[in-house]
Amino acid sequence: MKYTRITALAAIGVAATLSLTACGNDGSGKDSSSKGSSSSSSSSSSSSSSDGASKSQGGGSKSEGGSQASNAKSDSGEDTAAGAGAANGTTNTGGKVTFCKTEDLAIDAVDAAPDENSGRINITMINRGSTTCSATGFAGVNIKDADNTSNPIERGHAQPRITTLKPGDAAVFNLAYDIDNSGDSLSDPTDIQVTPPNETHTVSLKWPASAGEIKGAYTDVEVYPTHTTE
Known part of the structure; x- marks a missing residue:
């Protein structure tokens, strides 16, 4: 148990x-x-x-x-x-101006050849208007020949510069070409027809009597953009 x-x-x-x-x-x-x-x-x-x-x-x-x-x-x-x-036509200070009208510009052409081989004609535009305007760019240019043909001029390789004109200010652009001293030039220019930049109205100027003869054809002449005379 x-x-x-x-x-x-x-x-x-x-x-x-x-x-x-x-x-x-x-x-x-x-x-x-x-x-x-x-x-x-x-x-x-x-x-x-x-x-x-x-x-x-x-x-x-x-x-x-x-x-x-x-x-x-x-x-x-x-x-x-x-x-x-x-x-x-805007100025570099931001103010905006209108383009110069042909009717407000006094335009003239003079011979400005730097030497006997380089032809140059300076075309001056003076602002005769009452307000500031812009002449920036290339003017349209035709050269009229004695046979009454009108020949458009090509633009040169240059960049336009802002060209703002106060009343009384002047802008200038030029035609450049080589002078033919042989006496055998086939060109016989009588007038320069100018249309200011961004305009449609044209003025006719007499070809400067003292300007040298053009070597080659009118297609060898070049127009350069406007700039101020200052």
């Missing part, structure tokens, strides 16, 4: 020990699961923050690109405005 009682007590003790061990394992399992969940949440949060930072940086880069594009557009706009100003 005593042996039986000891055996029973031992069995109860073993059962109790197993019960406590099982409880400990359950608690440990729960703690591990909680830690795993916390770790997963932390990893997800870190990933989200990293993605957000990356997107933010990307957005910053896009904004910077937009700023550069805006600056380029602004620069381009300024260049375009400057070009348009020269074409439309």
Whole structure:
């Protein structure tokens, strides 16, 4: 009987020990699961923050690109405005003036050859109007020959300069050609027909009597843009 009682007590003790061990394992399992969940949440949060930072940086880069594009557009706009100003008679101080009218200009042509081989005729335009005007650009020029033909003159390779004339101011442009000293020139000019820049009305001037004869054809004569006499 005593042996039986000891055996029973031992069995109860073993059962109790197993019960406590099982409880400990359950608690440990729960703690591990909680830690795993916390770790997963932390990893997800870190990933989200990293993605957000990356997107933010990307957005910053896009904004910077937009700023550069805006600056380029602004620069381009300024260049375009400057070009348009020269074409439309805008002064370099920003004030806008109208183009000079033929009727407001006193126009004259004189021989200005620098030597016996280089022909040059200076054509001067004086603003006789009451307001400031622009004579910027190339004048249209035809040379009339003794046979009554009219020959258009080509433009020389030069860039127009802003030529703004206050009342009384003068602008000048010139015709350039080579002088024929052989006495065999086929050209016999009598008149110079001038249309001021951006105008449609023409004036006819006498070919200067002292000007040298033209070497070659009228197509060898060139007209250059206006500039002020100052």
